[in-house]
Amino acid sequence: MNLLNYFSIKTRMLALVLLPLIFASVLSGLEINTQHNHVQALNMVNHKIDFLQSLSKLNSSINNVREDLFNQSTNVDFAQLNSDIQQIEQQLPSSFSAQYTTEMQAWYESISEANKELPEIAVDGLNDWSTWINELQVQALNTLEKDRTNVSEEINRELAILYQLQWLSLWSIDEKWLISQLLLNRNNNELLNQLNTITERQQLLVERFIDISAKPEQVALLLDTFSDKAFEQSYQLRSHILKGEALAESTQQSLAAFSQRLNSIQYVVSTFSEQLTDNIHGEIQHSKNLILLFCIALLASLLCIGLIGANLYGRIINYLRHVIKTMSQIEETHDYSQKINEAGHDELSVFSSKLNNLINERHQNDKKILRAKSEAEKANQAKSSFLANMSHEIRTPLNGIIGMSDIMSSTKLTTTQKEYLQTIETSSQALLLLINDILDLSKIESGNLSITNTDANISEVIYDTLTIVLAKVVEKNLDLEVEIDADMPHLISLDEHRMRQVLMNLLSNAVKFTNKGSIKVVANASKDSAGYIDLTIHIIDSGIGIAKDKQQQIFSPFTQEDDTITRQFGGTGLGLAICKQLVELMGGTISIESVKGEGCCFTIALKSQIVTLDQPKDSQFNGLTAALISNNSELTEQLNKECQQQGFTLNYHYQSCFDLLQDKQAFDLLFIDSTCSTRDAIETLPELLQQKNIFTIAVNTPKEKRTLDNMDATITLPLLGNRFRNAIHNGIENRQLRQKQQPVPHGTDVETTEPVNIVVLIVEDNLVNQKVASLLIKQAGFDFIIANNGQEAFEFISTGESIHAILMDCMMPVMDGFTATEKIRAWENDNSLQRLPIIALTASVLDQDIQKCYQSGMDDYLAKPFKKEALLHKLKSLPKLAS
Ligand code: ADP
Numbered sequence: 001m002n003l004l005n006y007f008s009i010k011t012r013m014l015a016l017v018l019l020p021l022i023f024a025s026v027l028s029g030l031e032i033n034t035q036h037n038h039v040q041a042l043n044m045v046n047h048k049i050d051f052l053q054s055l056s057k058l059n060s061s062i063n064n065v066r067e068d069l070f071n072q073s074t075n076v077d078f079a080q081l082n083s084d085i086q087q088i089e090q091q092l093p094s095s096f097s098a099q100y101t102t103e104m105q106a107w108y109e110s111i112s113e114a115n116k117e118l119p120e121i122a123v124d125g126l127n128d129w130s131t132w133i134n135e136l137q138v139q140a141l142n143t144l145e146k147d148r149t150n151v152s153e154e155i156n157r158e159l160a161i162l163y164q165l166q167w168l169s170l171w172s173i174d175e176k177w178l179i180s181q182l183l184l185n186r187n188n189n190e191l192l193n194q195l196n197t198i199t200e201r202q203q204l205l206v207e208r209f210i211d212i213s214a215k216p217e218q219v220a221l222l223l224d225t226f227s228d229k230a231f232e233q234s235y236q237l238r239s240h241i242l243k244g245e246a247l248a249e250s251t252q253q254s255l256a257a258f259s260q261r262l263n264s265i266q267y268v269v270s271t272f273s274e275q276l277t278d279n280i281h282g283e284i285q286h287s288k289n290l291i292l293l294f295c296i297a298l299l300a301s302l303l304c305i306g307l308i309g310a311n312l313y314g315r316i317i318n319y320l321r322h323v324i325k326t327m328s329q330i331e332e333t334h335d336y337s338q339k340i341n342e343a344g345h346d347e348l349s350v351f352s353s354k355l356n357n358l359i360n361e362r363h364q365n366d367k368k369i370l371r372a373k374s375e376a377e378k379a380n381q382a383k384s385s386f387l388a389n390m391s392h393e394i395r396t397p398l399n400g401i402i403g404m405s406d407i408m409s410s411t412k413l414t415t416t417q418k419e420y421l422q423t424i425e426t427s428s429q430a431l432l433l434l435i436n437d438i439l440d441l442s443k444i445e446s447g448n449l450s451i452t453n454t455d456a457n458i459s460e461v462i463y464d465t466l467t468i469v470l471a472k473v474v475e476k477n478l479d480l481e482v483e484i485d486a487d488m489p490h491l492i493s494l495d496e497h498r499m500r501q502v503l504m505n506l507l508s509n510a511v512k513f514t515n516k517g518s519i520k521v522v523a524n525a526s527k528d529s530a531g532y533i534d535l536t537i538h539i540i541d542s543g544i545g546i547a548k549d550k551q552q553q554i555f556s557p558f559t560q561e562d563d564t565i566t567r568q569f570g571g572t573g574l575g576l577a578i579c580k581q582l583v584e585l586m587g588g589t590i591s592i593e594s595v596k597g598e599g600c601c602f603t604i605a606l607k608s609q610i611v612t613l614d615q616p617k618d619s620q621f622n623g624l625t626a627a628l629i630s631n632n633s634e635l636t637e638q639l640n641k642e643c644q645q646q647g648f649t650l651n652y653h654y655q656s657c658f659d660l661l662q663d664k665q666a667f668d669l670l671f672i673d674s675t676c677s678t679r680d681a682i683e684t685l686p687e688l689l690q691q692k693n694i695f696t697i698a699v700n701t702p703k704e705k706r707t708l709d710n711m712d713a714t715i716t717l718p719l720l721g722n723r724f725r726n727a728i729h730n731g732i733e734n735r736q737l738r739q740k741q742q743p744v745p746h747g748t749d750v751e752t753t754e755p756v757n758i759v760v761l762i763v764e765d766n767l768v769n770q771k772v773a774s775l776l777i778k779q780a781g782f783d784f785i786i787a788n789n790g791q792e793a794f795e796f797i798s799t800g801e802s803i804h805a806i807l808m809d810c811m812m813p814v815m816d817g818f819t820a821t822e823k824i825r826a827w828e829n830d831n832s833l834q835r836l837p838i839i840a841l842t843a844s845v846l847d848q849d850i851q852k853c854y855q856s857g858m859d860d861y862l863a864k865p866f867k868k869e870a871l872l873h874k875l876k877s878l879p880k881l882a883s
Contacts, residue, residue: 009317010317013312013313016309017306017312017313018309021306021309024298024301024302024305025298028295028297028298032294032295035287035290035291035294036287038283039284039287039288039291041149042151042280042283042284044149045155045159045276045280046284047091048095048144048149049159049162049276050091051092051095051144052144052163052166052273053270053273054084054088055088055137055166056266058085059137059169059170059173061077061081061084062081062133063176063177064080065077065078065081066118066126066129066177067177069123069126070123070181072123078118078119082115085111089112092108097149099147100143100146100147103143104140104143107139110136111133111136114129114132114133114136127181127191134170134174141163141166144163145160154279155279158272158275158276158279159276160212161209161272162272165269167205168265169262169265169266169269172202172258172265175198175199175238176258176261176262178191178194178198179238179241179255182241183241183247192241196242206226221268225267228260228261228264229257230258230260230261231264233257234261237254237258315346315348319348319352322340323355326338326339326340330359334366336359336363336366339356339359340352340355340356380446381446383442384442387438387439388439388844391439391844392811394431395843395863395864395865396766396843396864397768398435398864399768399772399843399864400766400768400769401424401428402425402429402432402865402866402867403773403775403868404768404771405428406868407772407779432865434572437574437578438574440578441557441577441578444578444585449582449585450847451495451498451585451586453493454494455491455493455611456491456492456495456496456499457490457491458488458492458499458535459484459488459721460721460722461496461499461503462521463482463720463722465500465504466480466521467723468504469504469508470702470716472508473519473702476516477516478514478519479517479519480518480519480702481519481520482520482521483520483522483523484523485523485524487527488523488524488525489533489611489613489614490612490613490614491612492535492608493610493611494586495586498582498585501578501579502582502583502590502604503537503539505575505576505579506602507521507539509575509576510539510541510543510600510602511541512569512571513544513569514542514543514544517542519542520540520541521537521538521540522537522538522540523535523536523537524536524537527610531609532607532608532609532610533607533610534605534606534607535588535606535608536603538601538603539600539601539602540601541599541601542598542599544596544597545594545595545597545598545599546561546594547596548594548596550562551592551594554576554592555576555577555579555580555590556577557573558572558573558574558577560573583604583606586606587606588604588605589605589606590604591603591605617647619647620647620729621646622647624668624728625648625666625667625669626649626651626652626669626671627651627653627665627669627670627671628653628654628670629654629655629656629657629659629660629670629672629676630671630672630673630676630699631655631676632675635717636650639671646724650671652665652667657672667694669694669696669697669728669731670696670697671696671697671699671715672696672697672698672699672711673699674699674700695713695732695734695735696713696731697712697714697727697728697731698711698713699715700715700716701716702716712734713728713731713734715727758782758783758804759784759785759802759803760777760803760805760807761785761787761796761805762784763786763788763789763790763807763808763809763812763820764786764788764807764841765788765789765809766809769809769864770786773841776868777807780871780872782804782875788812789813789814789815790808790812790814790816790819790820791814791820792814793808793820794815797827797836803836804836804837804878805836805838805875806836806837806838807841808839808840808858809842810844810849810853811843817842817856818852818853819856821856821858822857824857825856835859837859837860838857838859839859839861839862839874840853840858841861841866842861843864843865860874860877
């Protein structure tokens, strides 16, 4: 049954219609064939009857001719005999089955030969000829009897009667012939014997009639005939002759009785023949009627099955098509006004109405779901805005705390005060982190956090993040290893900001939970043909590890491995939850492998599109010649590769400072592996080299970090990439600076420039924050002016007073920062003035608020609470303020 389901409904319906049609046709065909064969058999019987009649006609013609010849009549009718023989010839093929046709052909040859010989035969040879002819007739009748046809019992029985009558007629004719000869010669023993035999045979025939069980009317006809006077007379005559008694009547009279007897038998034969022929015709007609009936029945059933089948097929297939089409349209367009046609009164109509009910129900459910969704969205929105507001409100005072402690740390404090201040600092940073995490989580959960891909250099992202945790790594005396695939594409499409956040989280955890051993970052990339890479980043540590059964639950919010963790390491249990959601939003996965007590390996796997495969060749360091002092071959190889990346080569390699001083080669740049030489050697070497105008770069490992003040730049392994380039860049700049500082030759004018006072306008409504900003600005050596809201700021700017930059808070009474900025930009435009740099100071970290800053015309933004360095970095990166 299940197998049938592999065929379409269409195929099964076709089979359902066609198979009965085929069966009906085959069965009817077989029945029609049977009836056709029956008709053919009946026709053959008919031909046999005709043949029998012709045979009996031939018999009487033969008898007439031989009697005429015997009586030496002058008028012998050979013509009739010839025509009878010809008729026999014509009837032969259709009267016998193929099996007996050859036999009968031979028979016919013999009889026509006998016929041809007849005119030549003398009177005394007639008896022999008659015996020959008699044998041929017996043969013909025997063959007829043997050649049975497949017809009904009734017909076969009647045919048998007819054959018996034929035999009777044959023996009667023969008897007459013998008697007519015996009348002339009563003592011919041979003839008497023949007569005797014939008499016995006739006797046998009568008995056979009884065996055949003829019908009563047939028996009555036979009795009537046999009780005729002519029969009696002829029997008497035969008995006299056989007994050798004297005859009572004349020869002519006796023979006349025989002729009459023959006629009677002939009459019976033809009566039986006619009856049988009628019967046969009746049966033929019956069979033909049956054939016609079958044909009509077959046609009618074909027509009915065809019509009903076609109708059913059309109804079901069209209906299914209609249902599938309507359902698909509803699925695609959600247009529930579409309905399934319910026309008709069959089961499909009922089914349609049930389906329509279901569609209607789904419509109602959809409406309910949409309503619930919109309500949930509204609630979520409310939750998000509540969180955003809370975060804003907490950040504002936090800015005061962090800013003030920052300012305080640069004042003169006792050791205890410094320690207290450190606690304030750590606690406020932890609070800030918590607020950020909660805000992120809520943004992710409400679906408001969207991933924005930019062109990112993943190696730099890894190095940058490591740079941030490096201090902690050094503090805990851990080893740091980085392995980045040599085939890592230069730029890939990635949300760099979110990737940094994930890496930062994982690396901070790795450092936090590792007390000895190492931290390792491994980044691999495998390219595919469609221009994508499968990026995997492993963060491996040798820390406390996580028990197997806790490995999945640590990815849930506010979950830590166990309660001791908070006590021992702090934290909130939010970091990994955020990481997991962020990586999944980026289309990737994050997984963990860990053995308790041995360490953890967190793996980020994601697919990313390649933007640029190879790093563009940088020409700024072309032509630099460089040397290295190191006895570490691995480091030499690594630096060699990096130098080539930057467009120059490591020309000379020395094992120690001493080797270098022996050699008199000239070069521009010297890398010194700080682990390979004594501190003294390293400290004196730069001094010597500066005279030769060579700049020096110290190559440190985090653990071996030494303060090498007299070096032009420092590289901390394993952090290379942009840091390596910047180190060389700084080295070159320092060398140039040194050159400038060399004594100026006499007679050259030295340009002296008046120091310009830089004025920053602080627009802030919160008094504490006004104080924080103004103190920080002052510490940086700039002047400041304070405006309490946007309105004041705009009024101040529109007086045309000279200032260099504006720090603009966003949320303020009277006029907010966005409106103030728009007004200032419009005013600058109207007066064709240069744009003043405006940096937003905002306690909101919502993407839309940050976007709003840029849209209103601000140049940069700084999230509150901010640290002194961050503010100064922003201010100094403004072209006008850079010193
Ligand atoms: P938090 O670090 O603030 O507790 P996280 O979500 O980042 O929150 O981490 C959840 C928990 O997973 C941690 O408290 C700690 O139990 C476990 N964990 C995370 N990273 C590591 C690691 N590298 N080694 C051992 N345990 C870790």
